[in-house]
Amino acid sequence: MTMTWWQNLPLFLILCPLMCAAACSALKGKAARAVITALSALECAGMGILLYYTAKGNESFVYAMGEIGAPFGNELRVGPLEALTGLAFSLVLLTAILGGWQRLTQDVAPNRMNLYGSVTCLLTSAMAAMVFTNDLFTAYVFIEISTIASCALICASNKGKTLFSAARYMIMNLMGSGLFLLGLSMLYCLTGHLLFPQLGAAVRGLLEGDRYPIPLYMSFLLMTLGVAIKSALYPFHTWLPDAYGNATATSSAVLSSLVSKLYIFLLIKIFLRAAGWEVFARRIEDVLLLYAAAGMIMGSVHAIRQRHLTRMVAYSSVAQIGYIFLGISLGTEAGMAAAVYHILAHSAAKAMLFLSANRLREASGDEDTFAALRGSALRVPMAGLAFTVGACSLVGIPGLGGFASKLYLASAGVEAGGLRMAIVLAALAVSTLLNVAYMLRSVLVLYRKKEELKETDQSILCRDGFFAVAAVALILLNLVLGLLGGPILQLIEQGIRLFA
Amino acid sequence: MKKKNDAFSRLLDWLENGDQALDTEMEDSLSDASPAEHIKQKKKKKADKRKTASKGASAPRRAYADSWWYRTCAVVICLSLIGLLLFTALRLPEFGTADTLIDSELTEYYVEHTLEETGAVNIVTGIILDYRGFDTLGESHVLFIAVCTVLLMLSVRGEKNEALRLKANEYERHFEPEDDLILQSAARILSPLTLVFGLYIIFNGHLSPGGGFSGGAILGAGLILYQNAFGYEKTERFFTYKTFRWVSVCALLFYSAAKGYHFFTGANHLENGISPGVAGNILSAGLLLPLNFAVGCVVACTMYALYTMFRKGEF
Numbered sequence: 149m150t151m152t153w154w155q156n157l158p159l160f161l162i163l164c165p166l167m168c169a170a171a172c173s174a175l176k177g178k179a180a181r182a183v184i185t186a187l188s189a190l191e192c193a194g195m196g197i198l199l200y201y202t203a204k205g206n207e208s209f210v211y212a213m214g215e216i217g218a219p220f221g222n223e224l225r226v227g228p229l230e231a232l233t234g235l236a237f238s239l240v241l242l243t244a245i246l247g248g249w250q251r252l253t254q255d256v257a258p259n260r261m262n263l264y265g266s267v268t269c270l271l272t273s274a275m276a277a278m279v280f281t282n283d284l285f286t287a288y289v290f291i292e293i294s295t296i297a298s299c300a301l302i303c304a305s306n307k308g309k310t311l312f313s314a315a316r317y318m319i320m321n322l323m324g325s326g327l328f329l330l331g332l333s334m335l336y337c338l339t340g341h342l343l344f345p346q347l348g349a350a351v352r353g354l355l356e357g358d359r360y361p362i363p364l365y366m367s368f369l370l371m372t373l374g375v376a377i378k379s380a381l382y383p384f385h386t387w388l389p390d391a392y393g394n395a396t397a398t399s400s401a402v403l404s405s406l407v408s409k410l411y412i413f414l415l416i417k418i419f420l421r422a423a424g425w426e427v428f429a430r431r432i433e434d435v436l437l438l439y440a441a442a443g444m445i446m447g448s449v450h451a452i453r454q455r456h457l458t459r460m461v462a463y464s465s466v467a468q469i470g471y472i473f474l475g476i477s478l479g480t481e482a483g484m485a486a487a488v489y490h491i492l493a494h495s496a497a498k499a500m501l502f503l504s505a506n507r508l509r510e511a512s513g514d515e516d517t518f519a520a521l522r523g524s525a526l527r528v529p530m531a532g533l534a535f536t537v538g539a540c541s542l543v544g545i546p547g548l549g550g551f552a553s554k555l556y557l558a559s560a561g562v563e564a565g566g567l568r569m570a571i572v573l574a575a576l577a578v579s580t581l582l583n584v585a586y587m588l589r590s591v592l593v594l595y596r597k598k599e600e601l602k603e604t605d606q607s608i609l610c611r612d613g614f615f616a617v618a619a620v621a622l623i624l625l626n627l628v629l630g631l632l633g634g635p636i637l638q639l640i641e642q643g644i645r646l647f648a
Numbered sequence: 649m650k651k652k653n654d655a656f657s658r659l660l661d662w663l664e665n666g667d668q669a670l671d672t673e674m675e676d677s678l679s680d681a682s683p684a685e686h687i688k689q690k691k692k693k694k695a696d697k698r699k700t701a702s703k704g705a706s707a708p709r710r711a712y713a714d715s716w717w718y719r720t721c722a723v724v725i726c727l728s729l730i731g732l733l734l735f736t737a738l739r740l741p742e743f744g745t746a747d748t749l750i751d752s753e754l755t756e757y758y759v760e761h762t763l764e765e766t767g768a769v770n771i772v773t774g775i776i777l778d779y780r781g782f783d784t785l786g787e788s789h790v791l792f793i794a795v796c797t798v799l800l801m802l803s804v805r806g807e808k809n810e811a812l813r814l815k816a817n818e819y820e821r822h823f824e825p826e827d828d829l830i831l832q833s834a835a836r837i838l839s840p841l842t843l844v845f846g847l848y849i850i851f852n853g854h855l856s857p858g859g860g861f862s863g864g865a866i867l868g869a870g871l872i873l874y875q876n877a878f879g880y881e882k883t884e885r886f887f888t889y890k891t892f893r894w895v896s897v898c899a900l901l902f903y904s905a906a907k908g909y910h911f912f913t914g915a916n917h918l919e920n921g922i923s924p925g926v927a928g929n930i931l932s933a934g935l936l937l938p939l940n941f942a943v944g945c946v947v948a949c950t951m952y953a954l955y956t957m958f959r960k961g962e963f
Contacts, residue, residue: 151916159915163908166789170900173796174893213782215914216765222782263800264814270793277786300797311801330733337740340754366736617693634719 151211154201158211158224158280161234165273169266177261181252184268185245191238191272199231203639208646218282219346225282229488229643232636233413234279238491239625240405240499242270247503247618248398251510255305255396264304271297271402278410284332284422285342287414291328292360295321295339295378298407300336301399302391306524313390320387321378328374334367335422336464344421352424372436375415379408381473382443384633385466389450392462397506400458404465404493404502410474412491416484420647425479436477437568441575448582452589457509457516459588461501464542467579468494474572475557478564486556491630492636493541493549500622507531507615508594518593525594532594532598534619539587541626544580549629556637767933768854769923776859777939785907788860788943791950792900798882802957828877835877842870850944854933860940863949871952880960889962892949899945906942 171181202208208227210218211602217223245252245268256264274294281287298321303314336342338360339350354364364420377384392400454460472494476486506525508531509516525532541548554576561572629636758775768774776784847865853859875883913920925932956962 156912156916163904163911166785167901169789170792170897170904173792174897212915213911214778215917215920216779220754221779221914260800260803263796266796267793267800270789270796273789283783285780286783286786289790291791292785295791296793296797300793300800303797303801334736334740336681360739360741362739366732391705432943552823628892 151209154197155209155211155491157194158226158276159213161191161276161568162273162280163383164190164225165269165276169269169273170263172269172399173537175262175265177258177265179248180265181245182261184265184272185242187269187272188238188245189363191276192235192242195231195235195238198226199228199235202226202231203228203642205485206642206646208643211280219341219343222286223282223343224280226280227643227646228639229647232278232639232643233488233491234276236436236495237275237279237406237410238272239621240464240495241268241275241402243618243621244398244401244405244499244503247499248396248401248506248624249614250612251397251506260304263300267297267300267304268402270472271301271407275406275410278414282345283343284347284418287417288329288332291325291378291411291414292329294407294410295325298399298403301403303320304399305396309390309394309637313387313394316350316589317387317391318438320384324374324377324384326374327370327377331367331370331374334363334370338363338367344417347422348424355424368418371418372415375411376439376473379411380466380469381439382446382466382470383439385443385447385469388466389459389462392465392502393456393459397503400462400506401499401502404462405499408465408469409472409491409495412469412476413488416476416487417647419476420484420644428578434477436473437571440470440473440477441571443467444474444575444579445470448579448586452586454586455517457505457518457521457590458502460590461498461505464501464583464586465494465498467583468498468542470551470579471557474575475560478560478568478572479642480564481644482556482560482563483636484644486560488554488640488644489556489629489633489637490553493553493626496549496622496625496629497538497541500534500626501542503622504531504538504616507612508535518590522593522596525591526597530616530619534623535594536591537623537626539591541589541630543583547627547630548624552630552633552637555633581627649689665924683707706763763927765924767927769927770854770856770859772857773854773859773936773940774933777936777943781907781910781939784943785903788900788903788946791946792896795896795950795953798954798957804962831877835873839870839874839877842866842873846870846944846948850940851930851937853940854936855928855930861947863940864944865951867944867948871948872955875952875956887924887952892953895945896949899942901950903939903942903946906939910935 165187168183172183182647206228208225208230209222211226212218213222213224215221252261252264259346270293274290274297277290278287278294295318299314302317303310321464335347335351339347341347341350354360380388392404395403444467447463447465447470450466451460451463454463468490472487472490475483475485475490477483478486491499505516507528508521511527511531512520512524514528515521525535537548541550544551544554558573558576561569561576564572758771758779762768762771762774762779766774766778768778846863846869848863849858849866850860850863853863871883871887910920910922912918922934924934927933931937
């Protein structure tokens with residue numbers, strides 16, 4: 149049976165960026181930047197087509213990488229959920245490149261821009277591969293690529309600060325990768341399979357025979373721990389604020405709304421397809437629930453204490469990662485769907501926050517303390533608007549993505565009932581209040597009247613067309629996520645059902 | 649001026665300035681200076697602190713990581729993690745029993761079918777370049793991205809700041825081996841042998857143990873040895889930045905294209921026109937030989953580039 153034309157897309161969505169990455173390293177800086185922009189646009193288109201066809205046919209398909217398929221060769225698997233997540237990620241990537249364009253030219257030296265392009269291409273490829281892969285080890289290989297790529301993205305601007313934060317990022321993330329690899333090899337030792345469907349069947353077999361329960365749980369625990377470190381779940385978040393706060397705007401946006409979510413998406417895949425509900429329902433979720441709830445509250449508390457806008461936005465990521473893990477830890481279909489929804493909503497909002505924070509900072513003499521940012525939203529109205537919309541979305545104002553996802557999280561919590569419901573609702577309430585405190589404060593400061601900047605600083609305020617395009621696109625994305633909550637949630641649930 | 653301390657003014661202060669204490673801490677640990685300068689500054693600050701402490705001024709706040717409970721916690725967490733992992737390892741299936749891989753379907757299949765389906769006598773090569781070729785494709789890009797990252801951080805090529813380049817060159821002159829007779833005589837014999845041996849391992853990868861990764865590492869080691877003995881000038885006669893760039897780019901592009909063709913025809917069940925050939929011949933096993941060569945090129949370039957970047961920051 150041959151594949152239809154669109155079923156061949158996943159292969160090209162992974163291979164094209166790989167080849168572009170190699171080509172970029174031999175190109176001039178400007179050409180490389182054009183390549184990554186075009187590439188991410190193509191990626192969006194491809195993901196969109198895949199989403200359209202898979203959602204329409206309510207089907208998922210497997211793409212064998214080579215003549216010999218499962219269980220001996222590598223495989224890709226594409227369904228509505230993968231396509232939707234991929235589409236969201238590539239949209240965010242495109243807007244991050246556009247919105248941070250001006251800053252990128254300042255922060256990254258022209259002789260290094262081609263390498264920045266290469267690294268971004270490889271990250272794109274890793275994104276597509278991790279979203280589509282049907283194989284645990286392939287996922288690990290691309291985790292490696294995305295880890296090194298993110299490190300390169302952080303230290304691309306090559307200042308003292310970024311080098312330190314990149315080193316810290318590297319150490320914590322390698323720890324995470326190591327734990328993941330440990331869990332993976334333990335699982336392979338027990339089951340002898342790496343492809344998700346076979347792995348799932350073998351795990352079920354082991355559970356039914358009650359054989360090797362301890363290593364089995366331990367392997368899933370180690371993988372969860374690895375992903376938790378890499379995506380900055382609360383007590384493992386220490387690398388995050390420096391890394392996101394000091395990198396160039398595009399990098400922070402990409403890291404916060406693409407890379408860390410990618411690992412979580414992979415974890416969801418592992419839970420649903422390899423572990424099955426049983427392993428997960430019995431042991432891991434209660435622990436996760438507590439960490440997630442702690443993260444939701446502590447991340448916000450840290451964010452309140454910040455004096456720099458970017459660092460505040462970075463700390464709020466810690467809280468938002470907590471929300472996602474909260475959804476996962478409910479261990480129900482509704483909880484998973486809400487978690488995926490929050491991944492989408494938070495990606496859209498956080499990219500916008502980082503990009504507009506950068507723009508506001510440019511308009512305030514390149515300082516991002518709240519004192520310096522007073523009234524900056526009046527100087528660059530577009531960035532002010534984007535920041536306000538992003539802040540409102542995170543707080544959960546109806547009509548924006550954040551509201552819908554919080555609503556779904558709460559209703560999933562109510563469905564779970566008992567003590568869990570109490571924890572979920574309490575954490576949501578407290579965290580939302582804290583969100584309001586710091587987001588409201590920053591928006592108030594941004595819109596406070598202040599005397600105009602000196603003449604010399606006016607040159608920075610030249611219009612940034614690319615940023616405007618990116619901001620409008622992201623605002624629209626937030627509105628779509630907020631207003632079309634029902635259909636999108638249905639799509640996610642459809643994807644999750646096809647997973648099993 | 650009397651500082652107002654009522655709730656409202658404190659609130660306003662917080663609205664505009666946030667928490668000051670945290671910020672100074674941050675500035676302490678991160679300054680814009682280069683790493684070397686930063687360390688110097690830190691030492692100076694420490695010395696200052698000690699001075700103020702000895703003068704009997706108020707004792708400075710101890711850093712978070714210095715506190716005893718932090719250290720105790722670190723040790724306890726480490727020990728418990730070690731204990732937990734050992735406990736788990738003891739409960740894994742015993743090595744060498746029938747249970748080791750409970751489902752050994754994969755192993756059996758590979759042992760029985762690799763030779764016939766891929767034409768590779770060396771089953772490992774058959775598996776990594778054919779059955780699991782996608783993983784290996786990713787793996788060689790891991791090497792590539794490692795080089796890209798190191799170049800991004802350390803490269804002084806095309807640097808506008810002339811002083812930085814001169815400094816790098818000056819350092820280099822300092823460390824350049826000074827025509828070491830023993831090293832040169834040894835390298836004159838060893839480096840060609842190493843290079844040839846590396847090529848042998850690469851080209852024989854589908855027949856005997858070895859392949860692109862190990863052969864490429866040997867090639868890279870040979871290059872590094874030659875460079876160490878004879879210096880940059882002589883190495884640049886045949887291996888410059890340009891060579892590095894073109895070799896690695898072409899190898900990666902060829903690799904991706906070849907694997908892409910293989911995946912595409914495989915998934916669509918098309919005839920790919922590549923025959924495994926006669927097993928055991930040097931020109932056999934279809935794409936495995938050129939793929940091994942591409943991997944070898946990437947690995948050798950990566951090794952040499954990493955070495956020279958960490959040493960000089962330029963080829």
